[in-house]
Amino acid sequence: MAGTSRARRRLPRIPVRRGQAAAQSAPPAEPERIPREIRVLIAAAFVIAIGFGLVAPILPQFAQSFDVGVTASSVIVSAFAFTRLVFAPAGGRLVEKLGERPVYIIGLLIVALSTAACAFAADYWQLLVFRGLGGIGSTMFTVSAMGLIVRLAPPSLRGRVSGAYATAFLLGSIGGPILGGLLGRFGLRVPFLVYAAALLAASAVVFFQLKGTTLADRQAGRREAPLTVREAFRDSAYRAALVSSFANGWSSFGIRMALVPLFATAVLAAGPEIAGVSLAFFAAGTALALTVSGRLADSVGRKPLVISGLLVNGAAMAALGFSANLVVFLAICVVGGIGTGLLNPAQQAAVADVIGNGRSGGKVLAMFQMSSDLGAIFGPIVAGVIIDQLFVGAYDVAFVVTGALTVGAAVVWLMSRETLPAHHPGSGTRTDADEDERRAPAADQDASSPRTPSPED
Secondary structure, three states, rough: HHHHHHHHHHOOOOOHHHOOOOOOOHHOOOOOOOOHHHHHHHHHHHHHHHHHHHHHOHHHHHHHOOOOOOOHHHHOOOOOOOHHHHHHHHHHHHHHHHHHHHHHHHHHHHHHHHHHHHHOOOOOOHHHHHHHHHHHHHHHHHHHHHHHHHHHHHHHHHHHHHHHHHHHHHHHHHHHHHHHHHHHHHHOOOHHHHHHHHHHHHHHHHHHOOOOOOOOOOOOHHHOOOOOOOHHHHHHHHHHHHHHHHHHHHHHHHHHHHHHHHHHHHHHOOOOOOOHHHHHHHHHHHHHHHHHHHHHHHOOOHHHHHHHHHHHHHHHHHHHHOOOHHHHHHHHHHHHHHHHHHHHHHHHHHHHHHHOOOOOOOHHHHHHHHHHHHHHHHHHHHHHHHHHHHHOOOOHHHHHHHHHHHHHHHHHOOOOOOOOOOOOOOOOOOOHHHHHHHHHHHHHHHHHOOOOOOOOO
């Protein structure tokens, strides 16, 4: 009986806090989704990229239809990039003054109208002016789109959002030239009109889909002053991003577009069609990496992905000049594309981390874009000087210089900080100086009083 009574005796109840009970009974949280506003921007990016791809293949031919040579037709292509570069600081100031959405839509409308005007250009000089105006609109919607993504993307999804945005542009840039070649059969002016119509449609979609959303509330509720370039430059991650953006512009937008096709035809004795094929293989490698790089940047961290991408791309570009045959050449193109796909989402997410959701960073983003444009401009020029004057016909030297520059950017990133926010989502991340301020009081407290558990524990 005594044993039975002891067996029936109640065990002492362990007190459970109300918050703990709720946490134990609460269903698992749903994974974060990309906000609707960003999905609208991604769809618009796809339309814009398709339209740009429509005119890219036929633009040099259209310029030469005005009885000009190769140099003059190349100037038409460069005018767009030049005005993008020159107007980038002004575009950043407009974003900070007017807001991202108005500048984005105005930029799209400028490109749409200037592209339509190109279709009706009566001579070479009109085409040059209209194409240059398009570069102004391009930098406006590019900087404002980056600003919208910075402010709207949750910190835990910034890598994934950047990857999705890059994928949309990549797919559009692949499909655009194909459609442009088909439309060119109906006349060299037709693709310009189709591109203009696509831009008008994209601007209308963005205007109506983002009107009356939480975007307006967020902009009205933002009280902090815009992040200045001086403040951002104090952050080692931003400084490293400027270097890697310059190297990526040099490699991916400069050398890849200008030197890779020439190398294939001059050294490998391939036909002119290999230019498009090599770019397609680069794009395939980039698309392959983009399937995982965005999510990895949000889980593993921005820094490992950036460094890996720079090393892979740098090694591929350095090896490209030593390709023994066409098969090896195309295989290296795929590897180089993989490096770019690993790099870009993490690099853009790192810049977004530096700015944070609560502040505008138009000038900071404009500087980031300018570094890439500068690389795209100087890369082909330096490579041309190497091949034509310093080491005549030495394509391998030009590719090695490109690879060394890209690997050097990875070394700079090794000395920078990781920006992926582990806590306080939505508040942005601290600069190196802010981290020093935070650590100092903590060290004083440790020395003078017993340590108490923190939320980070």
